[in-house]
Amino acid sequence: MAHQESDDRNARRPLGRLDLRTTIDRDEYDARLNAVQVRFMEIHQAYLHTGDAAVCVFEGWDAAGKGGTIRRMAAVMDPRGFKVWPIAAPSPEDLRHHYLSRFWQRLPGKGEICVFDRSWYGRVLVERVEGFAKPAEWGRAYDEINGFEKLLTDSGTRMTKVFLYISPDEQLKRFKDRMEDPLKRWKLSYEDFRNRERWSDYEDAANEMLERTSTACAPWLVVPANDKRYARITVLEHIAARLSAGVDLKPQPVSKDIAKQFDKLKRLEEKEGGKSG
Secondary structure, three states: OHHHHHHHHHHOOOOOOOOOOOOHHHHHHHEEEEEHHHHHHHHHHHHHOOOOOOEEEEEOOOOOOOHHHHHHHHOOOOOOOOEEEEHHHHHHOOOOOOOHHHOOOOOOOOOOOEEEEEEEEHHHHHHHHOOOOOHHHHHHHHHHHHHHHHHHHHHHEEEEEEEOOOOHHHHHHHHHHHOOOOOOOOOOOHHHHHHHOOOHHHHHHHHHHHHHHHHOOOOOEEEOOOOOHHHHHHHHHHHHHHHOOOOOOOOOOOOHHHHHHHHHHHHHHHHHHHOOO
């Protein structure tokens, strides 16, 4: 009876409500991917002029597809206004300061978009589960994180947060694929295998995180990711919608100075072409 009650309760929590069977066919995926990448180019050029800034947080299970999704966003962005921050364990120097301090240093400036491949949510996920943070420390982190994100959004920074979830069987399949591919084997770490041993603990931590930190200003999108294409396109379209809402995406007209210089170059080219003829 207690086991049944536990299963029923978990089914009502964020991860338990996902349908991991959701898929998308290749043709539809390709068409939608092309469209959303064009939208990202529109967003990018608009931000460079409007001064808007955005933070995109990626969390989720190991091998759930965070990196592949980020790459398809980064592929059409210019590094002058787009940055990906892969977040690893804190360094000894990081540990001398408040855990949020290293993230303040990586926030976007005006006109920039920053992606966090893992983030400050490590405090209530791996640090909680593996005992790197004391219960009092990770217990107060939910309110600290909500306050941190509200400071950002109140100042005008747009924020998206996505969590990718896969089944244990699908994760094992992807681990095997990586082990058998010398060019992908580097993606595996000791922690990937260690974390599988505490799957239910990580589920509990993730569910509580999603329940306590999905706010009006920074809601979570939780995505079933057993089908990589479905997860990618769902996440990318969500981010594009959040980042473009209320932004004028029309390309800016060419400035008079640039137009003048371009016309001068064309005349010079025509003149040189006439001489060679």
